[in-house]
Amino acid sequence: MSHITTADNTALYVRDWGKGQPVVLIHGWPLSADSWDYIAMKLVQAGYRVISYDRRGFGRSGQPWSGYEYDTFADDLKAVITSRNLDAVSLVGFSMGGGEIARYLSRHQGAGVARVALLSSVVPFLLRTDDHQEGVPKKVFDDMLNGLLRDRAHFYTGFFKDFYGYGMLEHPVSQEFLNWNTQVAMQASLKATLDCVTAFSHTDFRPDLASFKVPTLIIHGSADNTVPIDVTAFAVKQAVPHATLIEYEGEPHGILATAADRVVNDLLSFLSTS
Numbered sequence: 001m002s003h004i005t006t007a008d009n010t011a012l013y014v015r016d017w018g019k020g021q022p023v024v025l026i027h028g029w030p031l032s033a034d035s036w037d038y039i040a041m042k043l044v045q046a047g048y049r050v051i052s053y054d055r056r057g058f059g060r061s062g063q064p065w066s067g068y069e070y071d072t073f074a075d076d077l078k079a080v081i082t083s084r085n086l087d088a089v090s091l092v093g094f095s096m097g098g099g100e101i102a103r104y105l106s107r108h109q110g111a112g113v114a115r116v117a118l119l120s121s122v123v124p125f126l127l128r129t130d131d132h133q134e135g136v137p138k139k140v141f142d143d144m145l146n147g148l149l150r151d152r153a154h155f156y157t158g159f160f161k162d163f164y165g166y167g168m169l170e171h172p173v174s175q176e177f178l179n180w181n182t183q184v185a186m187q188a189s190l191k192a193t194l195d196c197v198t199a200f201s202h203t204d205f206r207p208d209l210a211s212f213k214v215p216t217l218i219i220h221g222s223a224d225n226t227v228p229i230d231v232t233a234f235a236v237k238q239a240v241p242h243a244t245l246i247e248y249e250g251e252p253h254g255i256l257a258t259a260a261d262r263v264v265n266d267l268l269s270f271l272s273t274s
Helices: 033-045 070-083 097-107 138-163 175-186 190-202 206-211 233-239 260-271
Strands: 003-005 011-017 022-026 049-053 089-094 113-119 216-221 244-248
Touching: 003 070, 011 033, 011 070, 022 033, 022 070, 022 097, 033 049, 033 260, 070 097, 089 097, 097 113, 097 206, 113 260, 138 175, 138 190, 206 233, 216 233, 216 260, 233 244, 244 260
Parallel strands: 022 049, 022 089, 089 113, 113 216, 216 244
Antiparallel strands: 003 011, 011 049
C-alpha cells in the first residue's frame, strides 16, 4: 500500500523500504520524499528499514485546502508511525521537517521514538519578534510569499540556487538537478506552498524543546543562507545540552545533496549508538 489516510481523510504517499530498525525521513519545503532517495538507499543498504512520505499538499499526497500547520503535520507523522506499526523509531527531519519532530515530541509525548536528528532544521524559531530580535525579519517571508504568488517557477530559479550554494564559481549540484527540484516543487498545491511558508517561519518551537529527551543529533551548514545556523542549530544546542551538534563548514542549506555522503556517515554513526 503506497498511501495511508489521515484523520481528516487526506491521502499521504508513503514509501517503506528495507528491513531492520525503522527510520522515518521527513522532507523539507517545497520538495517531496524523493529528496531523500540517495540517503534512503544508503541507509537501507546498511540494514535499516526506511520510511519516507510526502507531506500533505506536496508530491503524491493529497492536496486538501487546510491542515498546513504543525499540529496537523505532527498528527500526520503519528498516522505514518501508527500505520506502519513502528516502535523504537528514529526520526530524521530536514529543514521544515524538523518542525514535525519537535511538535510530535511535545504533542504526542514522543511515543515510540528512540532518537531524533535535525538536519538544516528550522527549529526552534525563525521569525524576528520582540522577544526574538535575532530572528529573520518578517519582510523576508512576505517577499517569498509575494514571489510565489507572482511566478512560482521564476521564484524557484533563484531560491534553489541559494538553497544549494550555486553561484558563478560554485556548482555543487548540476543545472539539471536544480531543474528537477523546480519540477518537484511545482507539483505541490499553491495553497500548501504558501501556507507552509507561514508555518515554518512563524511557528515558535521553543516550548517544544523541553520534550527533546531522547538522543538528538543536529547537523547544519555554516553557510546556510536559507535557514541561518545561529538562530536554529546553535539555539537548539543551547536549549538541549545533551544534543550533538555537527557543523558542516562552508556548506549551504541543501546538505542532502551537497554533502550527501557525509550526511550518510554521520547518520549511520548516530543510529548505531545505544
